[in-house]
Amino acid sequence: xxxxxxxxxxxxxxxxxxxxxxxxxxxxxxxxxxxxxxxxxxxxxxxxxxxxxxxxxxxxxxxxxxxxxxxxxxxxxxxxxxxxxxxxxxxxxxxxxxxxxxxxxxxxxxxxxxxxxxxxxxxxxxxxxxxxxxxxxxxxxxxxxxxxxxxxxxxxxxxxxxxxxxxxxxxxxxxxxxxxxxxxxxxxxxxxxxxxxxxxxxxxxxxxxxxxxxxxxxxxxxxxxxxxxxxxxxxxxxxxxxxxxxxxxxxxxxxxxxxxxxxxxxxx
Amino acid sequence: xxxxxxxxxxxxxxxxxxxxxxxxxxxxxxxxxxxxxxxxxxxxxxxxxxxxxxxxxxxxxxxxxxxxxxxxxxxxxxxxxxxxxxxxxxxxxxxxxxxxxxxxxxxxxxxxxxxxxxxxxxxxxxxxxxxxxxxxxxxxxxxxxxxxxxxxxxxxxxxxxxxxxxxxxxxxxxxxxxxxxxxxxxxxxxxxxxxxxxxxxxxxxxxxx
Numbered sequence: 109x110x111x112x113x114x115x116x117x118x119x120x121x122x123x124x125x126x127x128x129x130x131x132x133x134x135x136x137x138x139x140x141x142x143x144x145x146x147x148x149x150x151x152x153x154x155x156x157x158x159x160x161x162x163x164x165x166x167x168x169x170x171x172x173x174x175x176x177x178x179x180x181x182x183x184x185x186x187x188x189x190x191x192x193x194x195x196x197x198x199x200x201x202x203x204x205x206x207x208x209x210x211x212x213x214x215x216x217x218x219x220x221x222x223x224x225x226x227x228x229x230x231x232x233x234x235x236x237x238x239x240x241x242x243x244x245x246x247x248x249x250x251x252x253x254x255x256x257x258x259x260x261x262x263x264x265x266x267x268x269x270x271x272x273x274x275x276x277x278x279x280x281x282x283x284x285x286x287x288x289x290x291x292x293x294x295x296x297x298x299x300x301x302x303x304x305x306x307x308x309x310x311x312x313x314x315x316x317x318x319x320x321x322x323x324x325x326x327x328x329x330x331x332x333x334x335x336x337x338x339x340x341x342x343x344x345x346x347x348x349x350x351x352x353x354x355x356x357x358x359x360x361x362x363x364x365x366x367x368x369x370x371x372x373x374x375x376x
Numbered sequence: 377x378x379x380x381x382x383x384x385x386x387x388x389x390x391x392x393x394x395x396x397x398x399x400x401x402x403x404x405x406x407x408x409x410x411x412x413x414x415x416x417x418x419x420x421x422x423x424x425x426x427x428x429x430x431x432x433x434x435x436x437x438x439x440x441x442x443x444x445x446x447x448x449x450x451x452x453x454x455x456x457x458x459x460x461x462x463x464x465x466x467x468x469x470x471x472x473x474x475x476x477x478x479x480x481x482x483x484x485x486x487x488x489x490x491x492x493x494x495x496x497x498x499x500x501x502x503x504x505x506x507x508x509x510x511x512x513x514x515x516x517x518x519x520x521x522x523x524x525x526x527x528x529x530x531x532x533x534x535x536x537x538x539x540x541x542x543x544x545x546x547x548x549x550x551x552x553x554x555x556x557x558x559x560x561x562x563x564x565x566x567x568x569x570x571x572x573x574x575x576x577x578x579x580x581x582x583x584x585x
């Protein structure tokens with residue numbers, strides 16, 4: 109079966125849907141019409157740009173171009189993961205921890221995927237490495253961000269309880285392990301729900317895309333299983349790194365809680 | 377109760393030039409079995425001083441117990457030896473028995489501090505401030521500390537219960553534990569402490585007996 113190639117006419121159908129939704133928003137006084145139109149235009153421009161960049165990178169088959177694009181993606185992911193918290197550390201530490209955790213979780217599972225199951229030739233070929241990294245990076249970024257947010261909220265809320273344990277001679281790990289586990293579990297929950305519902309409640313995006321592109325549904329489901337396994341593993345690694353690095357930075361070598369290293373901010 | 381381990385008259389706690397980044401330096405010492413009271417207006421730095429002695433806040437200067445500097449000892453061991461009981465003790469669970477074992481020593485202290493026997497099975501959120509204060513004292517005493525740092529330990533207690541707490545603290549002193557008591561209650565400071573200090577206007581001075 110050949111993939112269904114979308115034409116300019118098909119794109120106009122998509123645009124018409126957005127315009128209709130905006131009109132509906134106007135009629136129902138939802139106030140979403142501007143946001144819908146701006147988001148849709150932004151999405152179309154971004155995806156067209158990404159498509160063009162990928163076309164260029166794939167065409168040149170240069171390792172340096174691939175590395176450059178990946179470096180840009182990792183920097184953006186680190187920034188995004190670190191920018192969603194109400195309470196945060198000073199910028200260097202905050203974005204540093206978000207970036208290191210996101211990159212660690214992603215790199216480990218991307219390498220496992222490329223070197224074991226997918227095995228493209230060469231293993232770093234842009235056509236495989238970039239889409240796989242992009243998919244995993246987005247997921248690990250969300251998990252890292254959730255882990256940091258949950259832990260920071262818990263530490264500020266439970267400050268006195270943590271200190272009560274420290275007073276009684278607990279190490280910083282003993283005093284904070286419960287909250288760290290809570291943060292990692294919260295970060296993994298969306299992925300676990302997604303895995304549990306895959307194929308029953310929802311048709312996973314990757315599998316749907318591959319079936320529409322002409323792949324055998326059974327082969328597509330195998331891809332989905334592999335990619336979901338890489339996603340959940342990457343998320344676990346990223347969330348764990350983020351939580352432990354955050355807890356380590358908010359205590360000192362004498363096991364004291366150092367919440368003065370937190371900056372509060374209000375986001376309107 | 378555990379028998380006295382330390383010889384009377386020896387130095388239990390030495391505080392030399394202890395200060396935070398913004399505060400005044402504190403210097404004093406407490407002998408084995410001695411109680412030292414610190415008084416002073418709110419905001420004068422009494423609680424910060426106790427927290428620094430317990431190594432909960434960064435500090436300059438030196439603190440020693442049994443002649444051993446704080447930084448020469450693992451922080452966890454230091455905090456077990458120097459037990460700090462805050463004015464508003466915190467709990468990491470609503471179940472009392474998550475904080476202490478159901479032992480004879482606990483039941484003995486519960487009786488002597490005038491707590492109800494069933495308080496061990498009552499959720500902490502349903503206990504009064506005074507009951508929680510006494511349970512926090514029990515939690516600290518179970519570690520048999522060398523030094524006990526008490527921040528307003530009787531602020532929520534009536535006169536009769538205060539007497540019970542003071543009797544337990546006298547027994548603790550008799551077995552060698554040194555006590556640093558922060559209190560606004562001048563009568564209690566006079567009753568309990570052999571040496572009293574007042575922190576005011578940026579310095580610490582000894583109150584004449």
